[in-house]
Amino acid sequence: MPELPEVETVIRELRPLIVGKCIEQVEVLWPKTWVNRSEVPIEGQCIKAIRRRGKYLIFPLDESTLIIHLRMTGRLAFAPDAETNSVQLQGLNHVRLVLFFTDDSRLIFNDTRKFGRVYHVDDPAEILKNTGKDALDEDWTPELFYRMLSGRKTGIKAFLMSQKFISGLGNIYTDESLFRAGIHPEHSAGSLSRKEAERLFESVRFILEQAVKNMGSTISDYRDAYGNPGKNQLYFKVYKREGQPCFNCGTPIQKKRVAGRSTRFCPKCQK
DNA sequence: CCATGTACCTGAAGGC
DNA sequence: TGCCTTCAGGTACATG
Numbered sequence: 001m002p003e004l005p006e007v008e009t010v011i012r013e014l015r016p017l018i019v020g021k022c023i024e025q026v027e028v029l030w031p032k033t034w035v036n037r038s039e040v041p042i043e044g045q046c047i048k049a050i051r052r053r054g055k056y057l058i059f060p061l062d063e064s065t066l067i068i069h070l071r072m073t074g075r076l077a078f079a080p081d082a083e084t085n086s087v088q089l090q091g092l093n094h095v096r097l098v099l100f101f102t103d104d105s106r107l108i109f110n111d112t113r114k115f116g117r118v119y120h121v122d123d124p125a126e127i128l129k130n131t132g133k134d135a136l137d138e139d140w141t142p143e144l145f146y147r148m149l150s151g152r153k154t155g156i157k158a159f160l161m162s163q164k165f166i167s168g169l170g171n172i173y174t175d176e177s178l179f180r181a182g183i184h185p186e187h188s189a190g191s192l193s194r195k196e197a198e199r200l201f202e203s204v205r206f207i208l209e210q211a212v213k214n215m216g217s218t219i220s221d222y223r224d225a226y227g228n229p230g231k232n233q234l235y236f237k238v239y240k241r242e243g244q245p246c247f248n249c250g251t252p253i254q255k256k257r258v259a260g261r262s263t264r265f266c267p268k269c270q271k
Numbered sequence: 272c273c274a275t276g277t278a279c280c281t282g283a284a285g286g287c
Numbered sequence: 288t289g290c291c292t293t294c295a296g297g298t299a300c301a302t303g
Binding site: 273274275276277278279281282283284285286287 | 289290291292293294295297298299300301302303
């Protein structure tokens with residue numbers, strides 16, 4: 001479920017709540033969720049910061065690193081004390097892991113489909129080695145994007161979805177970005193003109209920043225750290241709009257399998 | 272290198 | 288009301 005904007009929203013909310021907290025214990029309710037590859041115990045270590053790369057949440061600890069990927073249905077919620085049963089904890093029907101802090105507050109990882117992972121590693125590169133530059137990273141520029149595309153035979157949708165070049169885009173924001181740029185999802189990545197690459201770069205940035213402002217998109221499962229849904233689904237121009245008229249030209253939005261995923265686009269506006 | 276299929280999981284929705 | 292199929296914000300891995 002969550003792509004970059006949803007992860008960014010959760011991180012911004014969690015940062016003031018859990019940076020500085022010290023871990024007393026990890027409770028694992030679904031064993032596959034917890035991937036512990038660190039030499040040092042997590043108990044007693046404190047959270048120094050929260051960062052993001054693509055869809056990964058990264059929590060540097062004193063001597064190791066905690067990394068979380070929410071995959072399709074992962075959700076994080078903070079409980080300030082042991083007795084809390086507030087609205088932000090409602091709907092947590094599939095708790096897979098709980099981090100207990102020394103002050104009796106806790107971070108709850110809920111994940112209906114069990115695809116999400118909570119990694120504990122000594123070197124973050126173990127997990128992040130195949131994850132490219134973050135789509136909101138200031139070092140990513142139109143010029144760099146154009147160079148990354150050159151010589152690529154793959155389709156542009158597959159390129160944007162692969163996290164090894166640019167990280168953070170998933171199925172929704174890829175389709176929305178391509179629509180905004182007027183580029184067909186099956187257009188070969190390597191044959192985009194410099195101008196098209198620049199327009200697509202601008203579109204990706206616009207779409208992601210708009211979604212962050214709107215606290216992410218909620219289709220069904222996504223909730224932020226306080227249990228609130230996002231508002232960005234109200235701004236979709238193609239996602240889930242198959243059969244409905246294109247906002248630019250009125251042509252029905254088409255749905256087709258591209259790069260293994262349901263893909264929505266306007267056959268007239270996107271070439 | 273690239274495309275495609277499968278696996279990992281649960282639950283909602285649609286067809287009959 | 289059931290039963291069966293398909294689909295879903297993701298990614299890793301196997302196979303041509």
